[in-house]
Amino acid sequence: MKKMNSLDFAWQAHQAQEDWTGKADIKGSILLAADGTVLAALLAFAREESCTLRVVWFLCFLCLTASAVFAGLTIKPRIGAGARVEGIDFVYFGHLKDMEPSQLAVELEHMTAGDAIHGLSKQLVVMSRTNWRKHKLLIASTWCAVIGFILILAIAFVRYLA
Secondary structure: OOOOOHHHHHHHHHHHHHHHHHHHHHHHHHHHHHHHHHHHHHHHOOOOOOHHHHHHHHHHHHHHHHHHHHHHHHHOOOOOOOOOOOOOOOOOHHHHOOOOHHHHHHHHHHOOHHHHHHHHHHHHHHHHHHHHHHHHHHHHHHHHHHHHHHHHHHHHHHHHHO
């Protein structure tokens, strides 16, 4: 059985993390747009309601607002690079932005496979933590949106079908 190249695998895992980040951002953007649209419609078509419907409408408004906030936090850029460790932090653009190309070239020339694995491992852990947070926020946003939409259906049922 052929042994897998750990550096190749680390880059594949990095690509998978990038894909998950992109998918979370797309889903968050869609939720934010949908929440904003429905919230605008709710405000535009708000009418005098009975006390019970006003409570339901307000709960709906709160749920969709919470969903929008969670979705916004999902897609918020996370650029929080700490201090760069020479010879290890070479993947994240926040670590490289202030480097001179010649300095980076020297570090890359002297890099060992172990250095590369260590640097990629650090980056993978940071990316996975970010992705975990993004997906937890997406879950919260989705549930708030679903509850809000159910409340809209309840209002519609009471107002138009009952």
